[in-house]
Amino acid sequence: MNFQIVMLLGQDGLTNGAIYALLALSILLVFTVTRILLIPQGEFVAFAALTMAAMQGGTPVRLGWLLLALAAAAMVMDIHATWRRDGRPAVRRGSVLGVGYAAALTVLTTLVPLGDAGVAVQALVTMALIVPLGLALYRVFYQPIAAAHPLVLLIVSIAVHVVLVGVGLLMFGPEGARTEPFSDGGLRLGMVMLNSQTLWVVAVSLGLILGLYLFFERSLYGKALRAAAVNRLGAELVGISPELAGKASFALAALIGSLSGILIAPITTIYYDSGFIISLKGFVGAIIGGLASYPVAALGALLIGQAESFSTFWASSYKEVIVFTLILPVLVWRSLSHHGAEDEE
């Protein structure tokens, strides 16, 4: 192994690690706010990549139909909820808006060919489809059982993931897809040529992490989300709605997932079921951070990226085994150093 190979593997590891770091942050955010382990996080990634690819390949974009179906289900559930609460059914403005938005976007993506619209427009349309998908998933599947035991939430998460993978096969077919790179060329640093997509991934990830940091540290809404994660009862007592916090964290997770999918699509061929394994690596990062620390989770995810890249070189058939085995010493160390913590509720 010479310097050139180390740099190439390092670059690959950094690119993937940055994506895993984003996913780790997202999984952590959703877990701390809602106690839900977001197994379907990977579907946001795969659906985003495949939607971009469908637009570029001129094949039908079908994600709008899923969004429309979920928005309609959310509307029915809202009507049912008001019926139970007030004794008479009422349609909330929000749910009508949701269905209208989904319908408009479905018509747009079905009728307007977006193949020549440019990567930026395609990426925006993809995010416009996936971010509300996160909201709708929370409303339909998780909000009714928000107070349930984390184990129940995990089982529902697995079920949602399995259903979404099936729907993914239906929408995108079994073929894998790759999108065009955002730009050509790259940057030469001494002996090393940095791929342009690597630069995009690193720049967008850093930008997003900075944006999230500012949101959580500076804005009242970001602080409210943190507060909901720190003390649920306390948050409710100051008027932070757990529903709103849940929806906001899911929308953020969907935003991060869709951006990750858009970024990774030109580098890796993505299939309808590829999301799971990608987000699982983010999850390993989140576990390294003890499902509590954002910086450690991000660093853990970067480490996973490097381990994956170098094990591809040394023992490519054991790549996944090596990556996922990394979780074992962390779990052993955590179980030995954990003496049980008392929460101050």
Place this chain on the structure above:
Amino acid sequence: MSAPLLEVSDLCVSYGKIEALSNASLRVGEGQIVTVIGPNGAGKTTLLSAIMGVLPSRGRIRFHGHDQQSPAIQDMVARGMSLVPEKRALFATMSVEDNLRLGGFRFHSRSRREQDAAMEGLYALFPRLKERRGQMAATLSGGERQMLALARALMGGPKLLMLDEPSLGLAPLIVREVFRIIAELRRKGVSILLIEQNAWAALRVADYAYVLELGRIAMEGPASELAHDPRVVAAYLGMAGKHQEMLAS
């Protein structure tokens, strides 16, 4: 009694088959301090939790002109009810200032200047918190945490402040400070529903009092009268009350 701000009628709460609160009724008038005293396990915390909507309940709760059965916490917060729970429920890993800002979350459309003005008002009442404004809530002492919990609740500009055992686990000097602040809040027109094991201190500060025993309201009356009621003296004040009275005089 002045016009009731809160009127609770026949409130019942059950944990499975066990009834923790049965047919409890009480009223809190505008600007009043009302206290509920009673032994451990009488259902005092359950009562406050049910009124706030933390626990599901049966019976009627009328607050600030709105009638509700088993209310939702958010509705009560939005109407101006605030609860400081026994365990305080602070945002432990966030700064004192962030805790306070979040206390005013229901006014999130307020400008930064208005929020700052509200905070300065509170810092005047709790100067210690101003000194600690950048410190993480988890690193505060017990008394400071109680002050922070009180101040955070006040940031929401409550019409009714409900306090669950505000003196629990605090040193006597801090307890005195807590009750001084409660009296000061009354002067500012905040209505207070106070739950206390320290019956002597609660009856001294309150206008009206209820005695809760085994989930039922056993007695009620003006606080000054209950403080001299032989049954209350025997059960809740006893020697401790006499001792406190001697200390105060």
